[in-house]
Amino acid sequence: MKNISYITILISVGLLFASCKQERKLPFYGERHAETVKDANGKEKIDTVYQTIPAWSFLNQDSVVTTNKATDGKIYVADFFFTSCTTICPTMHRNLMTVYNDFKTNPDIMFVSHTIDFKYDKPHVLKKYAQKLGVDGPKWQFLYGTKDSVYTLAEKNYLVAVGEDSTAKDGYIHQGYLVLIDKDRRIRGAYDGTKEEQVAQLKKDIPVLLAEYKK
Amino acid sequence: MRKYIINTIFFIFLVAIIVSCQNQETIDLQNYMSNGKDIYKTKCQNCHGENGEGLGQLAPPLTDSVFLKANKSRLACFIKNGVNETLIIHDKEYKEKMPAFPELADIDVAQVMVFVTNSFGNKQGFVPYSQVSKDLQNCK
Numbered sequence: 512m513k514n515i516s517y518i519t520i521l522i523s524v525g526l527l528f529a530s531c532k533q534e535r536k537l538p539f540y541g542e543r544h545a546e547t548v549k550d551a552n553g554k555e556k557i558d559t560v561y562q563t564i565p566a567w568s569f570l571n572q573d574s575v576v577t578t579n580k581a582t583d584g585k586i587y588v589a590d591f592f593f594t595s596c597t598t599i600c601p602t603m604h605r606n607l608m609t610v611y612n613d614f615k616t617n618p619d620i621m622f623v624s625h626t627i628d629f630k631y632d633k634p635h636v637l638k639k640y641a642q643k644l645g646v647d648g649p650k651w652q653f654l655y656g657t658k659d660s661v662y663t664l665a666e667k668n669y670l671v672a673v674g675e676d677s678t679a680k681d682g683y684i685h686q687g688y689l690v691l692i693d694k695d696r697r698i699r700g701a702y703d704g705t706k707e708e709q710v711a712q713l714k715k716d717i718p719v720l721l722a723e724y725k726k
Numbered sequence: 727m728r729k730y731i732i733n734t735i736f737f738i739f740l741v742a743i744i745v746s747c748q749n750q751e752t753i754d755l756q757n758y759m760s761n762g763k764d765i766y767k768t769k770c771q772n773c774h775g776e777n778g779e780g781l782g783q784l785a786p787p788l789t790d791s792v793f794l795k796a797n798k799s800r801l802a803c804f805i806k807n808g809v810n811e812t813l814i815i816h817d818k819e820y821k822e823k824m825p826a827f828p829e830l831a832d833i834d835v836a837q838v839m840v841f842v843t844n845s846f847g848n849k850q851g852f853v854p855y856s857q858v859s860k861d862l863q864n865c866k
Contacts, residue, residue, distance in 0.1 A: 597772060597773060597825045598772060599772065600772075601772045601773045601781050601784070601785065602771075602772050604781075605775065605781055608782075640784070642783070643782050643783035643784045643822070644781070644782045644783075644784060645782045645783075680825075
């Protein structure tokens, strides 16, 4: 009899802890503003609107015009690099490769790498780079675009600093962030691709973000 | 008896000299290894990896002891002047250009070379700075 009451107490304490645990949710990055919207019943209410990635269109590693439609219904990881970079890019992509391999079979995830070397990194150069890195297929897109379009997208929308710099060893400078974008094109995370522990965090955050859409 | 003692002392001296010589080389090797590791981290690790594993077909691994041994006198040139030829490493072709590191002094090249050839499963021993300087003068 005493045993049963012990077990009851144990279970209720367990339940208490379980109900306390809140689901982890990723933050929203960038600017936000309040907007009055009408809900399904025509009732007006105030909602927060977050910064989103605008429409884009670039050539991918197969010289095919690729737009933001390719990422529709997917979450994706974006970064900025260039193929002749000898400083942080190899480390970034070495680490991103491990994320790619972890989620290879998940159709809800994509990878998008923009080159900032508009002079040299034409699609065939990107193709060769992708192959040598060990990437095949459309899951990881390597995109080529004009200086203006790529640099604006990087700085204004993905919040990653990029630039030409003749004093830098390889001619360009940029930050090594891996930016996590949700299915509604909002920024949900930024991870330093050169740091293993931050990349490990990205691997943990991707399932959290996917879970948001499972409800 | 006296002769015996003198001989013994002389012999001990001789042994001590040899032992201390070896010690000097061991100390040099340790110095080169620890400095070389720092240089490796800042200049080489991005592409060749923390464990010398390379990066896909873009950068070769540094684990091919046979290659390292066969090209021993050219390694210093590779490090300082970069590589612009196809190299076959572990039976695979690597065609990408390796950048030059002209900012490395001869001693830096020697240290990082000793580090690489004695890490990642390689064990090719000490190469003094003077030898590396000579190698660097004979670069093609």
